Amino acid sequence: MTSLEGKVALVTGASRGIGSAVAHALAAQGARLGLASRSGDDLGIDGAVAQPCDVRRPDELESLARATAERHGGIDVLVANAGVGAYGPFLELPPEHLEEMIDVNVKGTLYAVRATLPYLLESDEADIVTLASEAGRRGLPLEAVYCASKFAQVGFTRALDHELREHGIRCTNVCPGGVATDFAMGRGRTPDMPALNGMMTSQDVAEVVTFVLTRPRSHRILETALRPMTEESWG
Numbered sequence: 001m002t003s004l005e006g007k008v009a010l011v012t013g014a015s016r017g018i019g020s021a022v023a024h025a026l027a028a029q030g031a032r033l034g035l036a037s038r039s040g041d042d043l044g045i046d047g048a049v050a051q052p053c054d055v056r057r058p059d060e061l062e063s064l065a066r067a068t069a070e071r072h073g074g075i076d077v078l079v080a081n082a083g084v085g086a087y088g089p090f091l092e093l094p095p096e097h098l099e100e101m102i103d104v105n106v107k108g109t110l111y112a113v114r115a116t117l118p119y120l121l122e123s124d125e126a127d128i129v130t131l132a133s134e135a136g137r138r139g140l141p142l143e144a145v146y147c148a149s150k151f152a153q154v155g156f157t158r159a160l161d162h163e164l165r166e167h168g169i170r171c172t173n174v175c176p177g178g179v180a181t182d183f184a185m186g187r188g189r190t191p192d193m194p195a196l197n198g199m200m201t202s203q204d205v206a207e208v209v210t211f212v213l214t215r216p217r218s219h220r221i222l223e224t225a226l227r228p229m230t231e232e233s234w235g
């Protein structure tokens with residue numbers, strides 16, 4: 001196991017849900033943080049660099065990456081977590097939801113890597129963890145556009161591994177099934193839906209991200225898939 005003590009991690013989508021849990025978990029391990037979300041919440045984490053940052057805006061990501069590296073002396077870890085979802089029959093999906101899923105989930109991930117990679121390349125022990133989804137591993141009903149966006153993230157991160165391994169940068173897709181957060185709320189999920197009760201917690205996912213990041217540098221985890229016991233495997 002390697003230590004996260006003193007490492008610098010930039011987490012996107014950090015203001016709540018999985019991103020918030022990951023940020024707190026990494027801070028508890030001694031990491032110093034840069035936090036990206038539109039609300040710019042610093043989560044009360046000591047020393048964290050937080051400023052409003054929409055991942056659809058490369059300039060805002062570059063500004064946050066610069067501020068994080070200046071405050072903490074570099075960036076070692078990117079957790080590309082920011083994401084949105086909307087479920088329903090493809091033709092009934094409002095065009096703005098389609099655009100947002102592609103812009104935030106796909107372009108937001110590409111922009112986050114572009115903004116941080118120059119710093120990761122300067123690190124001796126760097127990691128990129130993409131919060132993808134089970135929807136990035138198989139087609140799921142009523143999730144056509146969300147699946148498209150998550151397959152794109154998975155393909156991007158898997159392909160990056162080829163060019164970044166020789167630079168000592170590990171690239172991992174973390175692919176959860178259902179996690180009880182605000183995700184897709186009012187856009188296919190409702191607060192009273194029974195399935196929420198059986199879903200994983202954000203902390204469950206944060207523990208997996210921490211596990212990935214603390215593996216010995218002799219190896220890397222390319223993908224993890226985790227599902228609540230209440231969900232089928234679907235093959």
Ligand SMILES: NC(=O)c1ccc[n+]([C@@H]2O[C@H](COP(=O)([O-])OP(=O)(O)OC[C@H]3O[C@@H](n4cnc5c(N)ncnc54)[C@H](OP(=O)(O)O)[C@@H]3O)[C@@H](O)[C@H]2O)c1
Binds near residue numbers: 037053176179182184
């Ligand atoms: N929940 C699940 O069942 C589940 C399962 C598998 C994978 N995932 C993935 O896990 C990731 C996190 O999901 P979650 O469940 O934690 O969702 P969530 O509770 O809705 O949180 C989403 C986070 O993303 C941020 N965000 C949204 N749009 C953004 C933008 N344009 N720029 C910057 N930040 C933005 C939000 O902050 P602001 O609103 O403050 O910007 C918030 O911090 C997503 O990529 C999602 O696809 C979720």
